Amino acid sequence: MVSFASRFGVYVHFPYCLSKCPYCDFASVVAAEVPHARYRDAVARELALRASEHGRPAGGVESLYFGGGTPSLWDPACVASTIETVDRLFGIAPGCEITLEANPGASDAARFGALRSAGVNRLSIGVQSFEPAILAGLGRQHSPEEAVAALRSARAAGIDNLSLDLIFGGPGQTPAMARADVERAIALGPEHLSCYGLTLEGLAEEVRLAKDVKRGRVQVPDDAAQAEMGELVREALAAAGYERYEISNYAKAGRESRHNSLYWLGREYVAAGCGAHGFRRTAGGGGYRYGNPRKPEAYLAAAEAGGAPEVERDTISPAELFEERIFLGLRLTAGFDLEAAARETVGALPAEMERRLAKLVAQGLVVREGSSLRCTERGLDYHTEVAVQLLPDETVALPVVG
Numbered sequence: 001m002v003s004f005a006s007r008f009g010v011y012v013h014f015p016y017c018l019s020k021c022p023y024c025d026f027a028s029v030v031a032a033e034v035p036h037a038r039y040r041d042a043v044a045r046e047l048a049l050r051a052s053e054h055g056r057p058a059g060g061v062e063s064l065y066f067g068g069g070t071p072s073l074w075d076p077a078c079v080a081s082t083i084e085t086v087d088r089l090f091g092i093a094p095g096c097e098i099t100l101e102a103n104p105g106a107s108d109a110a111r112f113g114a115l116r117s118a119g120v121n122r123l124s125i126g127v128q129s130f131e132p133a134i135l136a137g138l139g140r141q142h143s144p145e146e147a148v149a150a151l152r153s154a155r156a157a158g159i160d161n162l163s164l165d166l167i168f169g170g171p172g173q174t175p176a177m178a179r180a181d182v183e184r185a186i187a188l189g190p191e192h193l194s195c196y197g198l199t200l201e202g203l204a205e206e207v208r209l210a211k212d213v214k215r216g217r218v219q220v221p222d223d224a225a226q227a228e229m230g231e232l233v234r235e236a237l238a239a240a241g242y243e244r245y246e247i248s249n250y251a252k253a254g255r256e257s258r259h260n261s262l263y264w265l266g267r268e269y270v271a272a273g274c275g276a277h278g279f280r281r282t283a284g285g286g287g288y289r290y291g292n293p294r295k296p297e298a299y300l301a302a303a304e305a306g307g308a309p310e311v312e313r314d315t316i317s318p319a320e321l322f323e324e325r326i327f328l329g330l331r332l333t334a335g336f337d338l339e340a341a342a343r344e345t346v347g348a349l350p351a352e353m354e355r356r357l358a359k360l361v362a363q364g365l366v367v368r369e370g371s372s373l374r375c376t377e378r379g380l381d382y383h384t385e386v387a388v389q390l391l392p393d394e395t396v397a398l399p400v401v402g
Helices: 036-054 076-090 112-118 132-137 144-156 175-187 208-214 223-239 258-264 296-304 318-329 338-344 351-362 377-381 383-390
Strands: 008-014 061-068 092-102 122-128 162-168 192-197 243-246 249-251 268-272 277-281 287-291 312-316 366-369 372-375
Touching (some): 036 277, 036 296, 061 076, 061 258, 076 092, 144 162, 162 175, 162 223, 175 192, 223 243, 318 338, 318 383, 351 383, 372 377, 377 383
Parallel strands (some): 008 061, 008 268, 092 122, 162 192
Antiparallel strands (some): 192 249, 366 372
8 A cells, every 4th residue: 555645746867877787778878977066057947947837836845756877976965956946946845755766886875974964865776686697687887795785874874764676587587586686685674675577678768688688699587487586576575574565666564655656646746857757737637748858968958058958748638647547556556546537537437447347357357446446466467458458449658657
């Protein structure tokens, strides 16, 4: 159960990395020198423009998320300045969850204390695996020992809300290795774990690892092996007291990601930075989504020119937004309020949906309790197929978050 999801959030993307992972399709680049202050100023300019567009939320910002890239490389003073800008423009609510993604390398860990002082109260550390051979296959530059040291450094810095990322299904990984990875992560005691099966299809760009697999240079576990890994991961986390609250996310009670839950429940969020995407609701049940350039220099030039640094803006009709609410809401193990989603978008449940719902219930794929709808454990394994069966025959391309 999602104990608290932000009603309004801000996402800031930091695109710079020390190296590019071969499976990553996010907007990120390797930079010998990071333009810390220049990037801070560009983000501040964009946030001011977005504030005039979104307005100041009545309850303030309840989640602020620094993603990347590797935002733990950003000068902590720039992070602090950006947090102050968000507070000035939108208002940061008491208890706001301020998350920053970090890599386990020593250079990142050295900044944790300064980042905590800047206002960061949650870290998401990209461990991915504790097996050296798997880390090498995923192109990760850190060692298992550095991952453990990073978590200890975060605790020493006063961070009491930690999330660890794991990937299963990497080159050469076996189900036993996947189980060993999650057990080692559990032993470190994070409040939250994101455990993703390696995905090389349907990405924003064809990444290097996908090309190597296609050409036969690298082998990854097949679907059956990855499914077995996923089952082992779920069993280990459940036994350790982590609740699966979303397809790939697990948390101790009350430590679910507020920001990601905002996406899954269709709430509004501001976005700033290279490659960032934001969403705003509009009158009449629809909304629009905007996206920024994926190349840092293009983003910086656009922001410095004084206009909104976006390269795409898509209007979302009430029907399309309703479809998104179904697709994303069914990712949550607790499901979502289907009738409320319909009221807020298309006005009422379409007549043909009742028949489709009844069929999915009979198949044991979903459970309907009053106005709420959720997938069963089996349904979560076939989430995309379940969601598509609920949608009208002519569907739009839907975003997958997480």
